[in-house]
Amino acid sequence: MPATLRQPHFALLLGLAWLLAVVQLVAQHWAVTAQTLLDTDDAMRLVQMRDWLAGQGWYDLTQRRLAGGYESHWSRLIDAGLAGTLWVFSLVAEPAMAERLMRTVWPMLWLLPTMGGAAAIAWRIAGRDAALIALLLGVLGFHALYQFRPGRIDHHNVQIALSMLLVAATVWSDRARWAAAAAGAITGVALAIGLECLPYLIVCGVAFALRHVLDASASRASRDYGLALAVSSLVGFFAVVGPAHWSRGFCDAIGINWVALAGIGGLGLALAAQWPPPTWRARLAAVTAIAAAAVLAFLWFEPSCLRGPYAQMMPELHAIWLDHVPEMQPLLRELAKSPLAAVAIATFPAVAVLAAILLLRDPLVRRDPAFLLACAALLAGVLTTLAAIKGYSYATWAGMPLVAVFGLRLFALLRLTSLLPRVAVGLLLTPALLSIGAVTIADAASFGHGNDNASERSCRDTANYAGLAALPPGLVAGNIQVGPFLLALTPHTVLAAPYHRTSGIATAHAIFAAPPDVAHRTLRERKVAYVMVCGSRGPYGLTERERAASLWTELNRGEVPAWLERVNPRELSIAAYRVRP
Secondary structure (H helix, E strand, O other): OOHHHOOOOHHHHHHHHHHHHHHHHHHHHOHHHHOEOOOHHHHHHHHHHHHHHOOOOOOOOEEOOEOOOEEOOOOHHHHHHHHHHHHHHHOOOOHHHHHHHHHHHHHHHOHHHHHHHHHHHHHHHHOHHHHHHHHHHHHOOHHHHHHHOOOOOOOHHHHHHHHHHHHHHHHOOOOOOOHHHHHHHHHHHHHHHOOOOHHHHHHHHHHHHHHHHHOHHHHHHHHHHHHHHHHHHHHHHHHHOOHHHOOOOOOOOOOHHHHHHHHHHHHHHHHHHHOOOOOHHHHHHHHHHHHHHHHHHHHHHOHHHHHOOOOOOOOOHHHHOHHHOHHHOOHHHHHHHOHHHHHHHHHHHHHHHHHHHHHOOOHHHHOOHHHHHHHHHHHHHHHHHHHOHHHHHHHHHHHHHHHHHHHHHHHHHHOOOOHHHHHHHHHHOOHHHHHHHHHHHHHHOOOOOOOOOHHHHHOOEHHHHHHHHOOOOOEEEOOHHHHHHHHHHOOOEEOOOOOOOOOHHHHHHHHHHOOHHHHHHHHHHOOOOEEEEOOOOOOOOOOHHHHHHOHHHHHHOOOOOOOEEEOOOOOOOOEEEEEOO
16 A cells, blocks of 8 residues: 555544544534424334333333324334433433433444444455545435434434444454354344344345355354354344233234244254255255245244235225335335435435446456445345335445445546545545435436425424423324324324324324314214324325315315314414314
C-alpha cells in the first residue's frame, strides 16, 4: 500500500466513521424527538416497554388498552435493551429527558455493528482498502440510515445489524475458527428478535449446507454452525416464549415450529458434519434428508405458515388494511404511486447489483465463496424489496460491501493511488449521492412526484394529543394508524391499531365506512366514548357512493352528526369528538 494511504488501526477508523454518522443523525433529528414519535411501531414499542416496567410479566405481551386484547408478537428482548438504556440515562436526567435520550441513543448504538459487519464482508472479499470504502458508504448511507435515526426504537435496526453480522461471520467462517459458531448463535438470537431478517438467515444456512456438501474439509465449520444454531434457537425460544405458548406454532414470530426447523436442521447438519460421508453425492443426500425432515416438522406444527407470515391473520384485513400499508407496498406499485421515492430507495441496490455483475466477469472473484455469499445476500434483499419496500434498508446495507469492492477495482482502472482522488471517486458511489442524483434526474425528466403526506405526519405530533390526554379515560374509535399514539400519549383505550393480530381493525373500518346512523349504533354497542379522525386515509375498499355516505367523509367535510360534540380545538389536525349519551 502506498505510504499516502497508510491508516490507523481499523477499529479507530470504524469508531470515527460511526461517530460521524451519529453527529449527522443527531443534528438532523434531535429536535424531532421532542415533537413526535416517529411512527406507529415506535409508539407501540414505547407502550410495550412501559407496561413491562410498570409490572407486566416478562412473558405477558398482552396490550389490555387495545379493545379485545392484543397479544404482541414482538420480542421482549428489545424491551429489555430499551429499559436498560433508559435506566442508564435515568441516573443523570429527569424521566422525560431520560426517555428522550434513550429513544435517541438506542438506534444509533446498533449502527456500529451494522457498519462493522458491512466492512468485515468487504475486507474478506478484497482486503482492508475495500473495508475502508464500505465505511465511507455507511457514513453517507442516506436511506440506509433511516432505521438508525433518533427515535427509531421498533426492531428493524437490531435486525439489520444482526443480518450484517451474520453474513460477515459466515463469509469469515473459512478463515476464523470461531466465526461458524458465531453465525449459528447470531441466527438463534435473530429468530428470537423477529423474522424480518429471515431471508438472510436462510441464505447463510444454505451456504453452510452447500459448503459441507462441496468441501469435506469444511466439516468442522458446518458442525460448529449447526450446534450453535440448534442451541441458540432453543435458548431464544425459552427466553421469549412463555410456558403457555410452548406448544403453539406461529407464522410471524418464534414458536415451536421455528425451533423444530432450526433445531432439526442445525443438529442434523452438525451430526452429518461430525461423520461426513466420503462422496459429495452422499453428503448431498444427507443434507437433503435433513432439510426435508426440518421442513416437515415445521409444517406439522403449523401448516398454515406455507402462506407466509400473515397466514394466521383474519383474511378480510388484507383488503381493508394490510394491502394499503405504505411499507408493505411492492416496489413497482410504489414506483407508480410515488416515483421519486421509489427511485431514491431503489438506486443504490440497483447499482450494487450492477457492480456484482461486473465483478462476476473476473474468474477469481467467481470462485470466491465469500463474494458469492455476499451476492446471494444482496439478491435476498433486492427480492424482499421488490415484494415489500420495507426491505430496502436491508438491501442497501447488503449492497455496500459489493459496491466497495467494485470501487476498489475502479480505483485500479483509473490508476488512482493517492487518497484525495480515491475519496472523490468513492463519494460518487455513496448511497447519498447516487440516490440524490437519480432523484434529480427523474425529477428533471418529469418522472413524477410522490404524494404529499404532511397531513399524515401531523397525526404523529405529540402536541396534538395533549388535550386528549386530559379528557376522562375512555374507549376511542379512531384511524387505525393513530391507535399506538393514543396508547403512548394518553390514558385512553383504543379500538384499533395497525397490527395484524388485532380484531379491532375490522370494527374500526366498519364504523368509519358506514353511514352515520349505522356507525352510531355500532359505537353505542361497543361503548365507545370518543371518535377521532386525522389525516387523509379513509376506509379502503369502498365505492364512490359508499365513501360519500360514510361517517369518515361527513366528519372530514365538517358535517358533524348531532350525537357527536367536538372536544379539542378546531385548529388542530386531529379532530376529536365525544359520543353524546
